[in-house]
Amino acid sequence: MTPAGSAAALLAVLRDTGRTRIDRAGLWRAFVDAVPSAHGSADARRLLAAALDELAAAGALIPTAATDDGSPPLPRAVRLTRPAAAPALRPAADPWHPELSAAAAVRAPAEAVRQVNRWLFAGGTRAPLAGLRERALEITGDEKAFDAGLPVPLTPQILRAERVALPMHRERLPGGGPVLLVVENADTFHSLLLALRADPGPVGTLGWGAGNAFVSSVPSLAADPPAAIRYFGDLDAAGLRIPARASAVAQAGGLPAVRPATGLYRALLAHGRPAPAGPADHTDVEWLDPGLRGPVRELFAAGRRMAQEAVGRRVLGSGRDWRDGLGPGP
Template sequence: MSSVIAYTNHSDPLPARAVRLAAALEEWPRRTITLSEVWDVYATADPASAMRPTRRAELATTLEALIAARLITCSRTRDTSATPALPTRLTLPSAQPSPTAAALARTIAWRPELAWATSARLTLGQVEVLRAVNVWLRDRGRDDDNAPLRERSLEVFGYEKRLDTLLGTSLFAPDRLSLTLLRTFRSRPPLSTRRVGDGPVMLVVENADTFDTLSRVLTDAPCEVGWIAWGAGAAFEASVASIADLTEVRHVAYFGDIDADGLRIPTSASATAARDELPPVRPATGLYQLLLQAGVPQPGQPRLSQDKAAELTSWLGEPHASQSAALLTRGCRLAQETVGKRLLLTAPQWRDGLHWPTP
């Protein structure tokens, strides 16, 4: 396997270290990156360099290679605290298919399962992902063992959460990568549930204290809620799959904080439920209404754009979506702990949305 590729419009080779750094920089969340941040990314892309006395000179050479390949541009100001001088800031292009990545893909002897990589429009980062898969298929491709997603991710990429970030990308598509090819599967994290009645509805609550309060109230005064579950924050995005084991559940109502994370979680879980043909995840409308009426906005959150706020709150439906979006654009949130036992006992309308909707 070749360790170098040709620069775009240049004849000199691009070293493997430069390819790794370019691939890592593609995942940087901003278009600019400071030198101190470059050092952190470089440590990930080339961890063996940490103990080498020539590390600074190697980084300088690597950056020069990326500049020559037009994969980065750099500021005119230099850090002269040591030799050689290094640019204090880099500007990165947006991650997109490039001739450099295509050239690299053509140097690799792909396994038959990845032969499509030679003609696909890929970024350098995607080529590096496929290279890791290629090595795994070569070394372990004939094994017949299946492993949970994060175990396989650690084995293939050295990082257990790498596959989580890749599943929604163009690398996973028909005739490309698949869970079957990698002989892996999404495990179903356990969902902490408590039986509180005989109804077909499950109420999922984001935070532990509100889960405890609603458990006690629903046990004392049952309705159509048969189960109450503690979503454990973002864990519900994965543990929603465990509802498949509760065959008596026909409808899932969710109640969480009104903030960016609190709304992203049920939106993601709802999409998973739809994809896996599970009972739909809908908002517990009465509880959200009570939270919006009684909650005191807490400032200090990032101010979201109107488009982003509308995207996050759309799962709530109107009028709660517009009311919640107004909070997010002001940088405010509402904590679900507002809906305590005293409030629940004095406002029975909170049970709206906790019934099994009939067709």
């Protein structure tokens, strides 16, 4: 056995060198620094060999198989192993408010859930009803914290909040059918309004989605639900993400799914001007009908986009193919 602490002292000196491989000469220098009493001692070799054996058994270093001819033999070199990381200290878990008891079953509750938990204990149960963004700002400091949805197990009831559904701008088309056609941008909305007034067909209402506002305004349709919702927007990542998310919101509220106005998208692919765009997420391409997905993926893969304004009054007045897919059927 080595004198108490000799092996640990040697290891500390070896690690202080900053090297992982240390030759025999380096071992001797480190041992003398770690155990000064061994300098000149007849037992120095035996003590160093014993310390190395102890460190090797503990997994702190790995000696080479090659040794010298001394007695006891010493390795030509050793390789230090990486010290095991100390286990991370986990903060003591906060108790869950009774209204959030289901959070205990969630493997890693979102930080927003913990913030709500603290808010409930601090008197949130007595809070008056508020808009969801107002409540998000109050609790998290970020008014948009819940825009993408409430993390499990939060509900509007727990938050004492409601989503405010702003009304969508809509124009009724006399003589039209039961379909609501929503258009992303203002100029295309106006051009389609002019094109549909004389012959609306199945489109009874034209709505202006106002870009991303459509995701927030689609719940307002519940007061006068259409039989079907068709959508036409830009061919870029945001232009497809908007209707895909709006469709999920609509169906959650008992409204029809938001489906693409296929003929208008075909017209855009035929007449649009590809313009540079950043890398696009292909995920929401699945929202389009199958026949459109391939060309749109190719457009995105080329780093391009198409603005819906390419389907203007000239295109709308030159034929009727753009009306395909506006009916109330699936």
